[in-house]
Amino acid sequence: MRVLSRAALFAVALGIGAVAGLSAYAADEDNDNVLPAVTSWIGNTFGYGHGMWTQIDITSIAVSPDGKVYTNSPWDESGAEASVYQNGKQLEFAGGTHGWGRAGGEAVAINSRYVFVGTSVGNERGKLVAEGVWPPTGEHWFGISRRELASVKKTVPFRAVARADAHGQLAAGFLPVNRVSSGTKAPIYGLAASETTVYASNTTRDEIDVIDAESMQQKSAWKVHEPGRIALAPDGTLWVLTDSLSGPAARLAHYTADGKPLSDKVALPQDAIPVDIAVDKKGRLYVADNGWRQQVLIFTASHPGQYELTDTFGERYGIWAGKPSEQGRPGPLRFNGLTGVGVDAGGNIYVSMNGVGPQLGSTGAGLGASLQSYAPDGKLRWQVDGLLFVDGACIDPSRPNSVFTGNKRFELDWSKPPGHEWKYAGFLSNRFKYPEDTVFHMDQWPGTPMARQVNGRTFLYLTDMYADHLKIYRFDPAHDGETAIPSGFIAGRPGPVHAITTAPPGGEWIWRNTNGDGKFNPQEFQRNSTDEHLAGGWGWWVDAKGDIWRANDTRIHRLRFGGVDRSGNPIYAYDKMTTYAIPAPFKVVKRAVYDTRTDSLYVTGYTDDAMPNSNDVPKEIGRVLARYDGWSTGKPVLRFKTQLLWQPQGKERRTLVSVTQEGDYVFAVEFIGIVHVFDRNTGAQIGVIKPGPEVGNASGHVDVANAISAYKRANGEYVVFVEEDARGKVLMYRWTPAAGQKSQGGKKGAKDQAAGNGIGEG
Structure with missing residues (x-):
């Protein structure tokens, strides 16, 4: 494991009785530019546009x-x-x-x-x-x-x-x-x-x-x-x-x-x-x-x-x-x-x-x-x-009309009207064949997804509601159909993983299912014997090459993808981990999103001039967004630094809780469901996307750290998925930028304008 010093890196610098999870967005006091996105959804027969929704459980x-x-x-x-x-x-x-x-x-x-x-x-x-x-x-x-x-x-x-x-x-x-x-x-x-x-x-x-x-x-x-x-x-x-x-x-x-x-x-x-x-x-x-x-x-x-x-x-x-x-x-x-x-x-x-x-x-x-x-x-x-609760969505990179949620797969027909594009196509959790899958006995919900295609194989990475750990699943369609096979697990704190009784005590371990049976066999665990710890913090990200990034306030960790073993599992090890000091001017880092195509790291958190004034800021991404270019060179350059909306007080908390990058833009979502869109080259806010009449102009609270994903289709349309708690679905926004909303990055920006993060390009 390597630890890169800060100096070496940076020569250049609710009340009782309220219905939980419910939130219609507040009137926009900031006069943000509202982008002309079409609101849709997946996972529920009704979107709430007519006051109807199917409940999330029937017993x-x-x-x-x-x-x-x-x-x-x-x-x-x-x-x-x-x-x-x-x-x-x-x-x-x-x-x-x-x-x-x-x-x-x-x-x-x-x-x-x-x-x-x-x-x-x-x-x-x-x-x-x-x-x-x-x-x-x-x-x-x-x-x-x-x-x-x-x-x-x-x-x-x-x-x-x-x-x-x-x-x-x-x-x-x-x-x-x-x-x-x-x-x-x-x-x-x-x-x-x-x-x-x-x-x-x-x-x-x-x-x-x-x-x-x-x-x-x-x-x-x-x-x-x-x-x-x-x-x-x-x-x-x-x-x-x-x-x-x-x-x-x-x-x-x-x-x-x-x-x-x-x-x-x-x-x-x-x-x-x-x-x-x-x-x-x-x-x-x-x-x-x-x-x-x-x-x-x-x-x-x-x-x-x-x-x-x-x-x-x-x-x-x-x-x-x-x-x-x-x-x-x-x-x-x-x-x-x-x-x-x-x-x-x-x-x-x-x-x-x-x-x-x-x-x-x-x-x-x-x-x-x-x-x-x-x-x-x-x-x-x-x-x-x-079908969905405390769940996100992510396009399957091998099939641009297919989308994963925590333990389901949907197929999309882009020609159909809002709320009708989706078809339920796969249930990913097989409790009869893989009864030790933690979706059945550990997490309250499956987890929010990041789907990646690495070395020609698709893997599904799931973060839990509180970002304590990361679950990894592989696929074998010929033998297991739609099933996501338990493949790997990176544990943080010991409490959330206590149900895995064969694991070593104390958390801080990596499990890889080397024999391919989907069981947590005792000999398959690797303890963290390094001085660097992944536990704590809210930031998980998996880049297009399969590297796992973990931001836990005072450090940024990178677990390198080490290939695929004989059972088809991706390999990660603590001795292949790089730890970076947080970049100036940050004092606390909440998220780190890496773009493999441009060697850029997007960082959110707090700086000296934008520190939190309250301890009650769970899951938030912070008050500052910055982009650093040339990250892997050891001499990254600060491209921009942008102040973010951060109003944690009041009836509706106006803070950002999740962030992703795709194509020409960075997308971040508020706790009350409003999506903010930023130019990826300048950091300037382009506008906001709000839930439309198709869903009753309402979103549930965004309640997970990995709540948003985006995908750029071949026709230039962006599809943005957002977790929403209230009514058994995931919001899906469809937005095509106007000609004047293209990247404003100048010559350098124009050169890499077509580049996304390598994950969602259509």
Whole structure:
């Protein structure tokens, strides 16, 4: 490892209750030039231009006879945890399940008058106080919110609460079933409802609670071990998934309406993982199997007391069906992470998915929601998708119409109108073949992508939400289809990687999967024995030649690409790392973006005359942007230094949180989603790009350090992708510079004007 000295290098110098993640951009007080970009998006059926979006997770569904689908989930960033869909449209969402201590849940049921939604209520660590409305300090409530079937937004009260405002109205229609200590989890995992009675799976108490549907008073309870989902049969009996938490797989039991066990047996395959159940008007059982089959299993009473498997619904193996080269490709009947199943009066079948299944563990809001409706013959009637959350996007350098996100691939048709250019083409994470992929057991979300083509191979590099580590994936389309195979990992701090139990303690290691099996084998780790540390800081960048750059405030590190090993993994090693002192006049460096074509390093951070005046600046890129030419010569030249927007105070934080370089421009995005465009040769700001009416003139908060990427198409159009938290998508801006907006770099600028960073050129 070499450390280049500074002297040698530089001879020349929210409040409580706000919906998290939501932000419509503020009126532009700076009178910036707004560039004529077209706003589009990928990953969600709806862009919010008409007030609709598909929620980011669906963990349970209830289907009405006429085909309305009522959903529930623990979390949607914009508060649509409980929503209603029909015929491919979002009809409404319930509200009152997000913020001010409230959250969604794991179950939902309906009768002809009401919707019963499993929810929870906390007190924001004691900050919310009102008797009967919020729990006392140290307590948390899990229970049932009763809503009108005709409009799920309307709470139907059944108890008196002194407070008369909206919070009081929500409380008046909420039944606390479990009152537990803060930090204890005790949700209702299953609900069913007749015209008179609500049945609730009180899983932590090993009982089914029987509740009057009008008074919402508990009438009785009976013991069932770890009850989960419940289905009400046409004859008034109940089917219950039992052993839903501790067993290797749940079992299916049949009860009378008053809790007496029936002797009926269902011949579930031993290796099935049932996660939901529905009963049609003929009494057939539909069991969602989230095991390797990824199918709905249909059982029919063959003779008294015995139900046999008579049919399956969905392709066997789901999204991993077909030849090896076809694995991971989504499509009708190719299910992925089943969470719910339902049937309407016409025999139409509904399935919900989230990429993993209802027991999410550390995967937060799942890996992308999909709700699909099928005719009885298996023909797809409609579907809605909310596939992305805390996710970015990056063009695949080997295919200019293909784009990667954290664990998905989309294909683009540039001729289609905004919001219709994208097609979901690949799910990259195979939990059956590569179960140690950290997307399933470590990160809350897959990570934001940088796709690079090096030595004729495409690699996917993912940074996590807090820029602690960098994950590396390789591809083998002939044998693994769309799957991104775990290939490498560069760890920073020990805390975020504690789930990798075979790793050496203390963080600061590199893992390379030398035997190609996708597992973290103990002998594959390399400890950092140098005096230079990559931990800390926010800046990761991978250049066009595969070198990894890490900016961690006081140093800039460069891990050299060392070729590809026999298993197809890129090679990185600490002894091939170069560490640079930060360039004058910087005192703190937040990002370092290297352009291999021009040997230029773009640096952002703080200088003596532009230091932060607040410690509350997470993820921000700093107050200064500079370009240095001739970086690898050891005598780089400062090309320009530009002051950046930096207003961390106030209702909307006006600071820049992510930066990239492509073609003639440097692109940086604000926390509230506005993209700033700078001339790459002069540093002058060309203008800004704002979300347009196609997405309701709104963006969610930008919540990751690697939130923006750009790609210059062969026709001169720039495509800019921006992570946005609020509504299950990634924003996509399409902008073609006017003739007067070309690079202003003079003769030198004209000479390299066509050069980009070598990553996104079309």
